[in-house]
Amino acid sequence: MNRNYLNVRFKAKTTLQAGHMERRTFIKKLALGSALLAGILSLLGILRAIVPKLTRDKMTYKLGHAADFPMNTFTLAEKASVFIYRDHVGLRAVSALCTHLGCTLEQSDDGFLCPCHGSSFDGDGRAQSGPAPQSLAWFQVSLAPDGQLVVDKTKRVSSADIFRIT
Numbered sequence: 001m002n003r004n005y006l007n008v009r010f011k012a013k014t015t016l017q018a019g020h021m022e023r024r025t026f027i028k029k030l031a032l033g034s035a036l037l038a039g040i041l042s043l044l045g046i047l048r049a050i051v052p053k054l055t056r057d058k059m060t061y062k063l064g065h066a067a068d069f070p071m072n073t074f075t076l077a078e079k080a081s082v083f084i085y086r087d088h089v090g091l092r093a094v095s096a097l098c099t100h101l102g103c104t105l106e107q108s109d110d111g112f113l114c115p116c117h118g119s120s121f122d123g124d125g126r127a128q129s130g131p132a133p134q135s136l137a138w139f140q141v142s143l144a145p146d147g148q149l150v151v152d153k154t155k156r157v158s159s160a161d162i163f164r165i166t
């Protein structure tokens with residue numbers, strides 16, 4: 001055999017082996033990266049489950065006295081992102097956050113309207129139109145020892161539940 005032919009063949013074999021090694025290294029790195037990503041996602045899932053429990057205190061808001069809220073209308077309490085409705089019977093609190101992507105709702109003639117993508121809700125918080133997938137949540141209202149209204153966003157109630165003022 002020709003010496004040049006053997007040289008070319010040896011180089012080709014060496015190049016093939018190098019390519020094979022690079023592929024193995026790449027696959028090893030890919031597997032390691034996938035395992036790392038899976039670990040990070042698992043950790044985020046655990047944190048997501050824990051964090052709401054740690055922030056539960058921030059779900060309860062003192063909103064002032066009942067007399068601060070005008071009669072027969074919804075008033076936005078921004079710090080709690082709820083609308084408070086007060087009438088001669090008592091008070092109710094409904095979420096002011098759209099169930100689509102969480103924009104703050106505005107009052108409309110017959111309920112609430114989302115300025116972001118146009119979802120609408122009736123006065124009982126029921127979704128009427130738009131991309132919003134669910135009705136609005138109503139939250140428990142109570143009275144703190146100092147006489148201020150307390151809205152607890154961890155406790156959902158029906159739209160008919162009224163905190164009666166005596």
Ligand code: FES
Nearest residue numbers: 098100101114117
């Ligand atoms: Fe309200 Fe999209 S955030 S409709």
